[in-house]
Amino acid sequence: MEFYEQQTRHEEPQTQSLLKIPLLFVAHVVLALAAWSVLMAAGYALQPNLSQTLILALSFLVPFVAGFGINRFRQNVLATTVWIFGLAWFFIVVLWVLDMPTGPGQCYQCDATEKLSRTFFSIPGPGGLMDNDGPFLATWPVAAMFGYSIGARLSMKKSEEE
Secondary structure, three states: OHHHHHHHHHHHHHHHHHHHHHHHHHHHHHHHHHHHHHHHHHHHHHOOOOOHHHHHHHHHHHHHHHHHHHHHHOOOHHHHHHHHHHHHHHHHHHHHHHHOOOEOOEOOOOOHHHHHHHHHOOOOOOOOHHHHOHHHHHHHHHHHHHHHHHHHHHHOOOOOOO
């Protein structure tokens, strides 16, 4: 009986740690998306006429500052891994776009590269897929994830062991 009690006392912190890691990861993803959402809400409220390139830069910079600030005060290495979620999200949307049918007004006779460049970057012009919301649904949130991760990484303090 005594051995069992000792074993369960030692397992509880490990179990808590296993639950804490994914919750912290999700919390940092939510914080990165919240920073980006504040930017998007301000943009829709003010309705400025900005280029997509500037919006992409702001989608990177605002979460960058948020990640830097949050991780400066609450050091956590998981904040630096948020980019993985952004990359996985981008790949999911890429597969969705590549599977979309084309037709008149919807990137008619586009090859895969043109389909992706017109959908996510509107180069040379919008392709018409996803109602031209490719940057909003994929490009800008992914930039936010990368910005948050890089900001969090730059705010990490060096440990004494390094």
